Every structure is written in C-alpha cells, then in structure tokens.
Amino acid sequence: MTQILRDDVLHLAQLSSLQLADDEVDALQQDLSNIVGYIEQLAGLDTTGVEPTYQVTGLANVWRQDEVDQSGTVRDQLLALAPEQQNNSVKVPKVL
Amino acid sequence: MASIADYTGNSARANVEKALAAAKSNESYHALLSLTEARALKRADAVDRGEITGRLAGVPFVVKDNFLAFGAPTTAASKMLENFDAPLQATAVEKLEAEGAICIGKANLDAFAHGGSTENSAFGPTKNAHDQGRVAGGSSGGSAVVTALDIVPFALGTDTGGSIRQPASFNGVVGVKPTYGAVSRYGVVAMASSTDTIGCFATNADDAALVMGVMTGRDVRDMTTLPDFFVPTTGVRPQKIGLIREYMSDDVDGEVRMAIEKYVDRLRAAGHTVEEVSLPAVKYALAMYYIIVPAEVSSNLARYDGIRYGHRAEGVQTLAELYGRSRDEGFVTENKRRIMIGSYVLSSGFFDAYYQQAQKARTILINEYNTLFENYDLLIGPVAPTPAFRLGENTADPVKMYLADIMTVPPSLAGLPAISVPGGTSASGLPIGVQLIGPQKSDATLLALAASVEGSQ
Numbered sequence: 001m002t003q004i005l006r007d008d009v010l011h012l013a014q015l016s017s018l019q020l021a022d023d024e025v026d027a028l029q030q031d032l033s034n035i036v037g038y039i040e041q042l043a044g045l046d047t048t049g050v051e052p053t054y055q056v057t058g059l060a061n062v063w064r065q066d067e068v069d070q071s072g073t074v075r076d077q078l079l080a081l082a083p084e085q086q087n088n089s090v091k092v093p094k095v096l
Numbered sequence: 097m098a099s100i101a102d103y104t105g106n107s108a109r110a111n112v113e114k115a116l117a118a119a120k121s122n123e124s125y126h127a128l129l130s131l132t133e134a135r136a137l138k139r140a141d142a143v144d145r146g147e148i149t150g151r152l153a154g155v156p157f158v159v160k161d162n163f164l165a166f167g168a169p170t171t172a173a174s175k176m177l178e179n180f181d182a183p184l185q186a187t188a189v190e191k192l193e194a195e196g197a198i199c200i201g202k203a204n205l206d207a208f209a210h211g212g213s214t215e216n217s218a219f220g221p222t223k224n225a226h227d228q229g230r231v232a233g234g235s236s237g238g239s240a241v242v243t244a245l246d247i248v249p250f251a252l253g254t255d256t257g258g259s260i261r262q263p264a265s266f267n268g269v270v271g272v273k274p275t276y277g278a279v280s281r282y283g284v285v286a287m288a289s290s291t292d293t294i295g296c297f298a299t300n301a302d303d304a305a306l307v308m309g310v311m312t313g314r315d316v317r318d319m320t321t322l323p324d325f326f327v328p329t330t331g332v333r334p335q336k337i338g339l340i341r342e343y344m345s346d347d348v349d350g351e352v353r354m355a356i357e358k359y360v361d362r363l364r365a366a367g368h369t370v371e372e373v374s375l376p377a378v379k380y381a382l383a384m385y386y387i388i389v390p391a392e393v394s395s396n397l398a399r400y401d402g403i404r405y406g407h408r409a410e411g412v413q414t415l416a417e418l419y420g421r422s423r424d425e426g427f428v429t430e431n432k433r434r435i436m437i438g439s440y441v442l443s444s445g446f447f448d449a450y451y452q453q454a455q456k457a458r459t460i461l462i463n464e465y466n467t468l469f470e471n472y473d474l475l476i477g478p479v480a481p482t483p484a485f486r487l488g489e490n491t492a493d494p495v496k497m498y499l500a501d502i503m504t505v506p507p508s509l510a511g512l513p514a515i516s517v518p519g520g521t522s523a524s525g526l527p528i529g530v531q532l533i534g535p536q537k538s539d540a541t542l543l544a545l546a547a548s549v550e551g552s553q
Contacts, residue, residue, distance in 0.1 A: 013436065016435045020424055028432065028433065028436065032437060034493065038498070039387050039437075041380070042383040042450075045377075047456035050460060052459060053455055054290065055320075056276050056511030081180065081181070081183065081405035082403070082405060092415065
C-alpha cells in the first residue's frame with residue numbers, strides 16, 4: 001500500500017495552492033493515506049484494451065451564435081465582488 | 097406532507113408567509129442558511145396582482161445554497177463564499193420563477209457539496225427531519241429536510257454522486273437525479289463537471305415530474321445540456337425490472353433489504369416483473385468515483401483564488417501567500433482532502449495508474465449497464481446501505497463517510513437517471529429509500545412508475 005509521507009502532503013498542498021497550518025498536515029497525512037489506500041483497489045480491475053470514457057452523453061462540438069448579451073456581465077456588479085478594488089480595477093498584492 | 101396542488105390557487109402572500117413562519121419555527125434543524133424574505137414577499141404580491149402567472153404561480157420553494165439566486169448570499173456553505181452576492185441567477189431558478197414559483201430561502205449543504213451528511217457545512221450540520229440526533233444526509237441535506245418538514249412542497253438540489261438521492265432516502269421524500277445534461281447547470285457552483293446534475297426533492301412523484309418538466313431542456317449558457325426529452329407521463333406499461341444482486345448483500349442493513357423486498361412485492365402486485373441481475377463492476381465504482389471526482393474538483397475549485405471574488409486572507413505580503421492562505425481559510429477540511437487527492441491522481445507519473453484507469457473502468461461499468469438495459473427496462477436497489485446514521489458517527493474517517501455513497505455513485509458515473517422514493521421506515525421510525533435507475537432519458541418513466549405504486553401496500 002502506498003504511504004503518503006509528510007513531505008507528500010506538503011508537496012500536494014503546494015500543487016493545490018493551499019498554505020496549510022501545521023496541525024492540519026498530520027491529520028491530512030492520515031486521511032489521504034486512507035483514501036489512496038481505498039482507491040488503489042482499482043488496479044485489480046483488468047482494463048486491457050478498454051477505451052476511457054470522459055463524457056457520457058456523446059454530445060460533441062455544440063455551438064451557439066456568437067452574440068453578446070449582458071447576462072451577469074454588469075461591470076460594477078462584478079467589480080463589487082472583488083475583495084479590494086481601486087480605479088475600476090481589482091487590487092492585488094505585489095506580483096513581482 | 098402537502099403537495100404542490102395544495103398551494104396553487106391560494107393567495108401567494110399567504111403561501112409565502114406560511115412557509116417563512118414554518119422555516120422560522122423549525123430553526124433547530126438548521127436546514128436553511130438564509131431566508132430571501134423581502135424578495136419572496138415582493139414576488140408573492142406580484143403574483144397576487146396577476147403580474148406573474150404560470151404552472152407554479154405562488155408556490156414557495158427552497159434552493160440548495162450552491163444555486164446562484166437573488167435575495168441572499170450564495171455561500172455554498174463555505175467561508176470562501178460567505179458574502180458572495182450572486183450577480184445573476186441559475187437557469188433552473190429563472191425557469192421556475194418564470195412559472196411563478198417563489199424562492200423563500202437557501203438550504204444548507206456540505207461545503208461545496210463535498211460530503212454525504214451535511215456535517216461538512218462551514219456553518220454547522222443540518223439535523224434529520226425524523227430524528228435530530230441523526231444526519232440529514234448530504235450533500236443536499238437542507239433541501240431534503242425542508243421538504244420533509246413540509247416547509248415547502250419542493251426544493252432544489254444537486255447530485256454528483258448521490259447528493260439528492262441519499263438525503264431523500266434519509267428523510268422520506270422523493271429525490272430526482274436526472275439524466276446527465278437534462279437540466280442546465282448555468283449559475284450553479286461547479287463540483288465535478290462530468291457527473292454534476294441538477295434535480296429536485298418533492299413530497300410525491302407527480303410533483304417531482306412537474307418541477308423537472310419546468311427545469312429541463314437545452315440552455316445556450318450550458319453547452320452540455322441535452323435537447324429537451326422530458327415529457328411527464330402517467331400510466332406505465334408492465335416493466336421488466338432488474339434487482340441488483342450486489343446491492344442486496346449481507347453488508348447492507350437487514351431493514352434496508354427488507355424495505356426493498358417489500359417495494360418489489362408492490363411492483364409485482366402491480367403487474368411488473370422483477371428478476372435478480374448482476375452488475376459486477378459496481379464493486380469498483382466507489383474507487384472510480386473517488387479518483388474522477390477529486391480530479392475534477394481540484395480543477396473546478398482552482399478558481400477560488402481570493403482575487404476576483406470570495407474570501408481573501410488579510411495581512412499577506414505576496415501573491416502566493418494570498419492564494420495559499422485565502423484557500424486554506426476559505427475551504428473546509430473535506431474540500432482540501434478532495435483538492436489534494438485530485439492533485440495526486442493527476443500528477444505526472446500517477447495519471448495513467450489512477451485517472452486513466454478510472455476512466456477505463458468507467459467504460460466497463462457503462463457497458464455492463466447497457467447490457468442489462470438490453471433486457472430490462474430499469475433497475476432497482478437501495479439508495480444507501482443504512483438508514484440515517486448518527487451525527488458524528490462517520491466524521492473521523494473520510495473513507496467510512498464515502499462508503500455511504502456506494503450505491504448512488506454508479507449511475508452518476510454512467511450519466512443515468514436515478515430516483516429515490518420512500519420505501520417505508522425502520523423499526524425505530526427512520527425512513528428508507530428505494531432507488532430506481534433507468535437508461536438515459538428514461539427519467540419520466542421512472543417517476544411515472546413511482547407515482548403508479550405510491551400509496552399501494
């Protein structure tokens with residue numbers, strides 16, 4: 001059975017943009033080990049020559065008219081949702 | 097419990113005031129996160145003045161709080177969206193409002209719909225309508241409970257792997273998870289896009305069919321929707337029904353098995369044929385689900401970055417810290433588990449062993465269903481292995497909680513319609529649901545069959 005190490009938890013947290021508190025790491029190490037231990041059983045199913053299924057309705061290339069509408073795109077409403085704004089822009093911390 | 101017909105034709109204001117009063121007197125269940133009181137009363141008056149008409153004119157309903165709707169924040173039961181005021185409404189809500197229905201409040205759920213008990217809500221669990229010491233089920237626990245408590249005659253939920261059917265079973269109401277693509281998901285907080293569906297709770301199958309008939313159909317804002325196929329029907333010819341053997345093993349609670357057998361007797365008495373069938377791949381379905389869904393969750397929840405909307409951590413210096421701390425503070429533990437498992441199964445080196453293997457296994461499961469549907473009109477089995485469990489009973493071990501989904505995830509992986517209908521109660525008075533599963537687009541037939549045996553013994 002695959003062991004999820006403490007370093008694995010920290011690596012996955014980094015991949016997931018989660019800055020975990022120290023006390024969360026130990027609990028997640030145990031939980032993730034249990035979950036991986038469960039899902040690993042799928043290796044026991046022979047899938048040789050089977051095509052994967054990514055969607056179930058068979059719909060493909062569904063198009064719509066390229067028409068502009070106002071639904072949900074009212075600038076002031078959308079901007080008001082941002083935690084911080086300045087000069088009609090979303091304000092963020094220094095990037096570089 | 098009241099039906100939709102008990103509301104139509106009354107004063108809309110009286111309906112809405114009654115529903116709001118019932119919501120307030122049942123606060124101890126914690127089924128609702130907010131009431132949309134002012135907007136609901138305004139709409140009720142518009143109905144009473146004849147300005148809004150339709151098949152659901154003046155009928156109050158509740159939406160799960162992952163539907164974008166006006167009148168109260170859309171929180172997804174998370175700190176991340178605690179103050180999120182939706183700039184638009186979900187298509188499903190818009191369609192119901194166009195028929196005159198009135199949303200009176202927003203129901204509790206597991207945060208971001210991750211869970212099977214509503215205990216993962218950032219705002220505290222919902223209690224079962226029949227026993228306050230037990231879980232409501234989940235993730236649409238609040239919607240099931242408001243329907244079971246007769247606060248409203250119907251409520252909306254989402255079902256990705258059982259989130260409508262299992263709480264419907266635990267609270268003794270009808271729950272509908274439609275064919276994948278039947279109802280637009282525009283304006284609903286995304287969880288796992290290859291299995292997310294929109295459905296409803298109702299007190300009887302005919303009401304559920306009415307509500308589904310309003311909500312289904314193509315939506316240019318959700319290109320995964322199917323052309324409308326849902327036509328409510330009455331009267332069903334004799335059906336050939338397969339009882340899924342793997343769902344009736346000794347691992348399943350004896351009272352649950354007995355409830356299914358009693359429902360099977362009622363179907364036989366009504367002229368339907370029921371035979372035992374086998375679906376061997378279901379034993380792998382939960383493992384498939386807990387690979388595919390976390391993979392999609394990790395992608396869908398990447399949007400919550402603390403920048404454009406949602407919770408933003410305070411006192412951060414760098415962008416990476418802003419992302420990391422906002423997400424750590426905004427998500428509950430189960431959200432983090434799923435996001436991290438998703439990152440794990442999609443990692444280079446693991447992708448083939450987990451994600452690709454799960455999608456191949458999914459094909460095997462779908463093929464088994466298709467083979468059965470060559471000979472059977474529909475399938476039957478339990479919704480969950482037990483009646484509602486106690487609050488706190490399964491919270492310590494996430495895998496134990498996942499096992500509550502073992503009978504509801506297989507139809508989700510195949511995009512099949514599946515409904516939960518009341519099948520009696522346990523000796524201690526807890527409801528037990530029966531699951532009916534059909535081929536894609538057989539939704540109306542499942543509901544008509546359920547309606548035809550409602551009230552029979």
